[in-house]
Amino acid sequence: MKPSTLPTTTAPVDLAALSAAVAAANRRVVVIDDDPTGSQSVADLPIITTWTDDDVRWAFDQDAVGFFVLANTRSLDPGAAAAVVAEVHDRVAAVAEERGEDVVLISRGDSTLRGHFPLETDVLARRGADRGRGVDVVLLVPAYPDAGRITVDSVHYIASADDWTPVGESEFARDASFGYRASALPEWVAEKTAGRVAASDVVCLTLDLIRTGGPTAVAEALLGCRAGRVAVADAVDEDDLRVVALGALAAETEGLRVVYRSGPSFVRARCGQEARGALSDTALARAFIDAPTGHGLVAVGSHVGLTGRQLERLLAERPVVPVEIDLARCLESRAGFQEVVEDSARQVVDHLRDSDVVVMTSRTLIRGTDAEDSLRVSRVASESLVSVVRAVAARRRPAFLVAKGGITSNDLATEALEIDRAWTLGTMLPGIVSLWVAADGPSAGVPFVVFPGNVGDDGALAAVVARVAAAAGAAGVRASAT
Template sequence: MNENKRLVEEAFSHIKSVETSIVVEMIEKELQALNKKIIVLDDDPTGVQTVHGISVYTDWTEDSIEKGFAEENSMFFILTNSRGFTAAETEKAHQEIAANIVKVAKKTNQDFTIISRGDSTLRGHYPLETKVLKETVEANSSVKFDGEVIIPFFKEGGRFTIDNVHYVQMDEYLVPAGKTEFAKDRTFGYTKSHLGEYAEEKSQGEYKAENMTYITLESLRNLDIETIEQQLLAVENFNKVIVNAVDYVDVKIFVIALVRAMNKGKNFMFRSAAALTKVIGGVPDKALLTREELVKEDSNHGGLVIIGSHVKKTTEQLEELKTSDALEFIEFNVHLVLEPEEFQRELDRVVQETNRFIREGKNVAVYTRRERLDLGEGKKEEELKLSVQISDAVTSIVKRLEVKPNFIIAKGGITSSDIGTKGLEVQRATVAGQVRPGIPVWTTGSESKFPGMTYVIFPGNVGTKTDLREVAEMLSNK
């Protein structure tokens, strides 16, 4: 651990060595020369956790994509929610998305770049998603992809890449991603923390770590932009580009070289966390949202917190939330999903109590039973299908709300996606900003069940132990 701590301190000590004002000036100039619409495909709604004033579309029809292309903003998001899909569903969705993007791009005569925004702890349908996007775009257009950029750095969540190894911050230490609970994910597990080895492992050896291109912190901090640009210009055959980063300045320096390479004809696919989207989309910093910005019309109704995620951090935050006297609590026994009639009765009970509390002006937190449903070895797909049934039930709580809550907080990526799209029926939302670092807020569109509502999307694996309680209490105070 001491060696780990030294590594962290050493990496962060270099930050001061870069004159950030020069970098800001350079990147602004380069982004003005990037004449492409940036389309971010988000595998759950937490990918907007670094941006504001950006649209999120919850479907990928030609009509929605055309609206995105018509916006003044250079970037828009499409929420795929594919982390909750089977592999077959993911493949089908990404074929449809890529084909529709190509159609709209031809119709509007615009160039585009696709970013596949995945989890900063490396879970998700990778490399399936970017492989399908590449193949579909290439089959339907003259575009050919030279390489794939992998950049899971996400400062707000404590995810850093140092010497090509990806780390997850836990208290004062950085733990290699492959040694965390996330790497043991039953659906998306992996063993390697070195990103080149991770990409080799996930591609089942199709791409070799030794042949990949590595963008080092040393090159970035030395502002060696020409060398990085030359590295990018040499990439071919969809080989992987691994980007090290411990601060936003690293991403900015990389993007300067990247745009120069792209403007010389290189095409890249991207698998990134949320930091790259903020930088390449030219989204400026914004202060954390206040209660006044979030709850503009206090009603006499209570607010609603729904907790679905089962990662350790969420469970710790739930235990802390339970110490608050600002909320009532309802446990939803989702293990009854194996007994359909009992499950329906349990759901009806939860819906009835939730409506009663909100109508009475009480804030309520509904949480799923904490023990994970385990069907045993070799049952990954069956478990994923059951988790979809559970998520549908959780979503129906919002769908069956009879009164408009003062606010809604959803904890967990898949949970928040389903509540947003199916429960609140959002087709297009605007990202208002963040209520805490890495915790985004949507303002729901006019077409939704509750228009103009504050909807806090709280990722399962983000936030301090007290963040969930503090955000819930802030929104609850009248």
């Protein structure tokens, strides 16, 4: 299903003009990320995974247009997610006030529409109002063209070279915790708000408006919004996102208070960054300067179909040793859990002496009895993987760690590698799959690849592992030479 024609734009957006508008706005962009994958389209931005006053002040101290707060709310139940978002908002707002700065908030969500919406934007709007900074509009921009997620005529698609699939017909819409039916964003908003927001009340920034009216038309449409009205934006390419960002910036300058709910690509546009390609071999080599020598570890927690195909290709094409964690046994009892973790960690450590290793939760998907139980199963699966990797790192630090899956990446970063503050260096594939380096702490020196479960083609995981394994091998050769 693909529209026969799309409106053409009058001219590409000048990145310099966008960057100048971002600088002139002088508002720090704070991205509250619902899992670690939101940084996969940007480079050279700080990330904090905890939000003490000292952590938030550190992020504000960095010379950057904005920063990420890794809240990981997608792995939490609604009550816990709301509490985390409220706490992050209040800490950020307090530090901004003490520094005399203004901020703009992006609730970064999944480009396939999974996650706690409208809960997270509701919390941000309510906490802002409590501090006398009411929200005029909640702007949804889920498009992520780098990964084939596009929005046309307010309908969100998963696009490939052959076809466009309405997102409500995809496997992601059947998610056990965050499932939905609608593909048209106004209907999706009505569905997720249980009718509190009618589809007819949603403001649509269509591709025609964006490409023919430009930033001025976008700004005018947004300036007509008040009292937290919901607006949704089309986008097929980077210029569409830049037009929306410029229009939103102009509306903000006129005093409009906007809270964004977006996929990864709009973060890049709102920060005024260019769309970069994959990190060069030279840039990647720099990430391995202080890395441990030896072999690396790939940890796979995601169970979406794409991850399964990528894992199959990795195991077929790379000389890696697989170690599978028995999730069913982990769910039976704590004693079983501990035995599985110890046995799996021992296997991984033994194999790392001679080979790169893939450690994964059981590939047979175990579903909970309802949404809450499904989250419990996900948490136990993540806990088992984290426990194994933590035990491995304590005995033998891997030369690199590739984390496959959003929740997986968060838990490995925060609990296994104990990363509190980090920088995202760039992407391993164009516009997707970020490479982090810890700013300090026990994991400093270990390159950490954040690979979402739902991006890339079937060979993407094998390609990324090949690149980091080659960089690790070259670093080991250099270390031996010295």
